[in-house]
Amino acid sequence: MTETTELSDRWTARLTELAARHRVPGAGLAVLHRGEIVAETAVGLANTEAGIGASTDTLFQIGSISKVWTATVAMALVDEGVLGLDTPVVSVLPELCLANDELAKGLTLRHLLTHTSGIDGDLFTDTGRGDDCLEKYVALLGGTAPNHPLGATMSYCNAGFTLLGRVLEVVTGVQWDELMRERLYRPLGLTHTATLPEEVLRFRAAIGHLGSPPAQTPMWGLMRSAGPAGLICSTPREVLEFARLHLAEGVTADGTRILSEGSVAAMQTPQVELPDPYVLGNAWGLGWFLDTWDGQRVYGHDGGTIGQNAYLRVLPGSDLAICLLTNGGDTSALYRDVFGEIVRELAGVTMRAGIEPAAGPVAVDPAGHVGVYQRLSSRVEIVERDGGLVMLDRITGPLAALAPETESEYELHPVEPGVFVVRRPGFDRWVPVVFYTLDDGTPYLHHGGRATPKVG
Structure with a gap:
């Protein structure tokens, strides 16, 4: 040393x-x-x-x-x-x-x-x-x-x-x-x-x-x-x-x-x-x-x-x-x-x-984001509730056996059109949730560095 x-x-x-x-x-x-x-x-x-x-x-x-x-x-x-x-x-x-x-x-x-x-x-x-x-x-x-x-x-x-x-x-x-x-x-x-x-x-x-x-x-x-x-x-x-x-x-x-x-x-x-x-x-x-x-x-x-x-x-x-x-x-x-x-x-x-939530109102079309996004280890459902959006996040597949909790629910706070943030209980940092489409028009959600396709 x-x-x-x-x-x-x-x-x-x-x-x-x-x-x-x-x-x-x-x-x-x-x-x-x-x-x-x-x-x-x-x-x-x-x-x-x-x-x-x-x-x-x-x-x-x-x-x-x-x-x-x-x-x-x-x-x-x-x-x-x-x-x-x-x-x-x-x-x-x-x-x-x-x-x-x-x-x-x-x-x-x-x-x-x-x-x-x-x-x-x-x-x-x-x-x-x-x-x-x-x-x-x-x-x-x-x-x-x-x-x-x-x-x-x-x-x-x-x-x-x-x-x-x-x-x-x-x-x-x-x-x-x-x-x-x-x-x-x-x-x-x-x-x-x-x-x-x-x-x-x-x-x-x-x-x-x-x-x-x-x-x-x-x-x-x-x-x-x-x-x-x-x-x-x-x-x-x-x-x-x-x-x-x-x-x-x-x-x-x-x-x-x-x-x-x-x-x-x-x-x-x-x-x-x-x-x-x-x-x-x-x-x-x-x-x-x-x-x-x-x-x-x-x-x-x-x-x-x-x-x-x-x-x-x-x-x-x-x-x-x-x-x-x-x-x-x-x-x-x-x-x-x-x-x-x-x-x-x-x-x-x-x-x-x-990143933080927007200070003022953001124009959001909830219908454009509502639905299920899924891949091997994750099933995310975006639902409309009380005029806002909520993310129901479930860990699935082999990764679920390693996670202390497999289901979480977060309110989505808008930052700008297509970009939201969530905050986990007990943590200071806001974490982004980004909605976007591929060149072929397929809708995706990007969260935690992962791209997850909309399946329904």
């Missing part, structure tokens, strides 16, 4: 205060600025029932930030000519069976990296603990209906990254967990980053908490097949070593090149605009989501597992990267408070404001 700096001391006190305010049991924070870790701290409890404190070397689940690590290895293989961004995946996996021929024959790495494949992303099926778990998972995708045509829109897709992980296994002959060690952990000098529980338990490890007040989750992590999409565990400092690789245009601290400058730039170049530009960013690159804060370019990724949430943002114009890892409570409010203060202090940047 590095020598404590004045900024670390200040942020230990401030993070303690903010974590208590937002009911976050434990949190770790690190800040990389101009090539140096200028702040590193951890507060609270990694495990409330056992009374284990969070420390700077505690491993948290970084969740879907793992996707950018998987994407980085994929782009390294593109650099080597082993893979092509626009070559059909079926050329690597000739046995690949998907819902229809158009998807099976046309799917490319670019579709997977930009969440535009149309594969329903929330197939959380446990295919065992064996090294063949990704192969077994991919074999199940043929029985899953797509939630939009290939390339027609963006819909966040965990399944697509498990499929990408399998592609990497086939072209390298190395199982995904070992491939991450070989291609990233060891070259980056990471000693506290791992995926498998038996590796993580060599260290102090955080467990998730759900609800308000937060209570410890009954299970620690997701099934192994979710690895390429979200099973890496790490510390804030080591996540920032990964971010440093991208700030340094693909070169590690010891001068080893992992990615070409061109691939680093391509990952940060907009590939698709988001139907919902209000939460993560306004566009997606190759792995990263992209945004602009106060005129300055930002890229990053979030992660969410069972009661753990992770946040990574990089401001290349200020040579600044921030990582916050948490294990329960109103983590999105904590993220906004912490990152907002740091970027203002170190970059002179004001973080983009969150």
Whole structure:
């Protein structure tokens, strides 16, 4: 652990205060600025029932930030000519069976990296603990209906990254967990980053908490097949070593090149605009989501597992990267408070404001939105009630077994025509619900990063 700096001391006190305010049991924070870790701290409890404190070397689940690590290895293989961004995946996996021929024959790495494949992303099926778990998972995708045509829109897709992980296994002959060690952990000098529980338990490890007040989750992590999409565990400092690789245009601290400058730039170049530009960013690159804060370019990724949430943002114009890892409570409010203060202090940047209900009346045609919107893991019914709209949200399919509550009801508050917000009980943040149509006129709802078609 590095020598404590004045900024670390200040942020230990401030993070303690903010974590208590937002009911976050434990949190770790690190800040990389101009090539140096200028702040590193951890507060609270990694495990409330056992009374284990969070420390700077505690491993948290970084969740879907793992996707950018998987994407980085994929782009390294593109650099080597082993893979092509626009070559059909079926050329690597000739046995690949998907819902229809158009998807099976046309799917490319670019579709997977930009969440535009149309594969329903929330197939959380446990295919065992064996090294063949990704192969077994991919074999199940043929029985899953797509939630939009290939390339027609963006819909966040965990399944697509498990499929990408399998592609990497086939072209390298190395199982995904070992491939991450070989291609990233060891070259980056990471000693506290791992995926498998038996590796993580060599260290102090955080467990998730759900609800308000937060209570410890009954299970620690997701099934192994979710690895390429979200099973890496790490510390804030080591996540920032990964971010440093991208700030340094693909070169590690010891001068080893992992990615070409061109691939680093391509990952940060907009590939698709988001139907919902209000939460993560306004566009997606190759792995990263992209945004602009106060005129300055930002890229990053979030992660969410069972009661753990992770946040990574990089401001290349200020040579600044921030990582916050948490294990329960109103983590999105904590993220906004912490990152907002740091970027203002170190970059002179004001973080983009969150979306809120309109201050005045908005012309809304309820009949245009009322109906049922459905995909594998979600059934959303929009109903008219007392002159307004209400969203009845039900989690379905395999994902329902992982959720503490499967049914919720929210009042839709208008922002502008076609855009509404909801707020979950006990949380400060407003979350958008966007109604839109594809080019072929099919009506869709975009919520939680997912595109859901209207079915009735």
